[in-house]
Amino acid sequence: xxxxxxxxxxxxxxxxxxxxxxxSPRREGEELLAHVLGIKRLDLYLDPQRPLTKxxxxxxxxxxxxRARGEPIQYITGRxxxxxxxxxxxxxxxxxxxxxxxxxxxxxxxxKGRKAPLILDVGTGTGCLIISILAxxxxxxxxxxxxxxxxxxxxRANAHRVGxxxxxALIQGDLLTPFKRGAFHAIVSNPPYIAPEEWxxxxxxxxxxEPPRALQGGEKGLYYISQLIARGWEYLxxxxxxxxxMGWEQKEKVKMLFKxxxxxxxxxxxxxxxxxxxxxxxxx
Ligand SMILES: C[S@@+](CC[C@H](N)C(=O)[O-])C[C@H]1O[C@@H](n2cnc3c(N)ncnc32)[C@H](O)[C@@H]1O
Numbered sequence: 001x002x003x004x005x006x007x008x009x010x011x012x013x014x015x016x017x018x019x020x021x022x023x024s025p026r027r028e029g030e031e032l033l034a035h036v037l038g039i040k041r042l043d044l045y046l047d048p049q050r051p052l053t054k055x056x057x058x059x060x061x062x063x064x065x066x067r068a069r070g071e072p073i074q075y076i077t078g079r080x081x082x083x084x085x086x087x088x089x090x091x092x093x094x095x096x097x098x099x100x101x102x103x104x105x106x107x108x109x110x111x112k113g114r115k116a117p118l119i120l121d122v123g124t125g126t127g128c129l130i131i132s133i134l135a136x137x138x139x140x141x142x143x144x145x146x147x148x149x150x151x152x153x154x155x156r157a158n159a160h161r162v163g164x165x166x167x168x169a170l171i172q173g174d175l176l177t178p179f180k181r182g183a184f185h186a187i188v189s190n191p192p193y194i195a196p197e198e199w200x201x202x203x204x205x206x207x208x209x210e211p212p213r214a215l216q217g218g219e220k221g222l223y224y225i226s227q228l229i230a231r232g233w234e235y236l237x238x239x240x241x242x243x244x245x246m247g248w249e250q251k252e253k254v255k256m257l258f259k260x261x262x263x264x265x266x267x268x269x270x271x272x273x274x275x276x277x278x279x280x281x282x283x284x
Pocket of ligand 1: 146
């Protein structure tokens, strides 16, 4: 029988994962093989005839089977790129999404000219938002809050990898309860915002593998967003910035939630697909 080389294995895996419904079978096969071999994906092509050892083949087979069963590739490799860095991810914490990078961008723009801003990230997950922000704002300090202690462990590890751990405090808590009024220059959050009736429309991969607590946003998906808008201003300094991710179909309801509260310049922000995916507002 012909030996299993990198090239042959990639061809076989592409076909197998395509049959199992993978949206990008070639790339996923490459990522899994690169992970097993401990090299970069593109470096697979430096030596396509490299044969695999029995141990490497066994390890690879297990990972491919996990992927074929629908487990997100990021949980299998334990990594996801976001903004300018690679973040550790693990089952139990949400995988960072490229669309959430607009939150990072909005905070960076909003904090231009502020000397040493203090920024709170509510529902930090892997810490991808606040860690990306602190890495680009060397004078800033941050607080990463999550209700889930496992998420905070990941955030700790990611903050260390990116080199911002000395400027980031980690707090386990429920929304804004642990904080003093008027403490922050900015509050950023990608809170759970999926409505119960939307749950069944999510991809199987998400429903079966990502943590419901990170996604389900209560009635109409608006419980956390409404709490953050109703109480967020109290924890912001005057002229402080609030940036929240939301579902693009929630925009009208979200805009209404700002009515009668001490905010100004409420503005929607579009994601990579051109959808209204976040809202930015300033405290009066
Ligand atoms: C949609 S995920 C966002 C994770 C990360 N910020 C990101 O953008 O990838 C929401 C996060 O909120 C956390 N969370 C859920 N309920 C919470 C609460 N009451 N207080 C604080 N965090 C909460 C979840 O554990 C989860 O990590």
